[in-house]
Amino acid sequence: MNVLAIDTATEACSVAASIGGVWAERFVELGRGHTDALMPMIHAVMAELEADLGVLDCIAVGRGPGAFTGVRIGVACVQGLAHGLNVPVVPVSNLAAMAWEAASEQGAWVAVAIDARAGGVYFGAYAVTPSALPECVVAERVCPPDAVPALDQRSVLTAGTGWSRHPEVLGAAVGCEQVDSGVRLPSARAIAELALLGAAQLPASELEPVYLRDQVVHSSARKA
Structure with missing residues (x-):
């Protein structure tokens, strides 16, 4: 195609x-x-x-x-x-595309946060496996970074400009280890x-x- x-x-x-x-x-x-x-x-x-x-x-x-x-x-x-x-x-x-870019080769949960200005983030979390469309496991939303839901995982990949703007607040909110994917x-x-x-x-x-x-x-x- x-x-x-x-x-x-x-x-x-x-x-x-x-x-x-x-x-x-x-x-x-x-x-x-x-x-x-x-x-x-x-x-x-x-x-x-x-x-x-x-x-x-x-x-x-x-x-x-x-x-x-x-x-x-x-x-x-x-x-x-x-x-x-x-x-x-x-x-x-856009959030799913970033999750795919972050984890399409190895597979992982990806927490994506794009800076939404005015103190907020566009947030969504995805379970990514190679050769399959990302599965949305936390519904897409716009919210303050401290209102992001906790993720029931030991660690997640992160992607998006929201993580560089609000690293400590987002990290505390998701409640698990974060590994930067490098996808902004x-x-x-x-x-x-x-x-x-x-x-x-x-x-x-x-x-x-x-x-x-x-x-x-x-x-x-x-x-x-």
């Missing part, structure tokens, strides 16, 4: 493609400017593979959680491309790999961003 993947949900902007089993990818950290950078990166990746977008069987995207604007940019770009090419889309959790931000390569592993495909019209912050807004409204 030929797949293109993009991710703009965090400060990273990344693109990866696998055409006939040959890979090309681009990854850059940007404060802003994802919109301007994205299409040139897509064209560069496809040019490196000497392939046209018309050979794609699907397009995968980091569907969030992440920054509102960043998630929206990626989803809108993929919807437009997929509509034009008449191919399905593959929405992939999601990558389009990991998203593409999960698409190739069998992550669910959808028509482009059904693609929706996942912000998680909606949960906080709705919860606050109910309390009011």
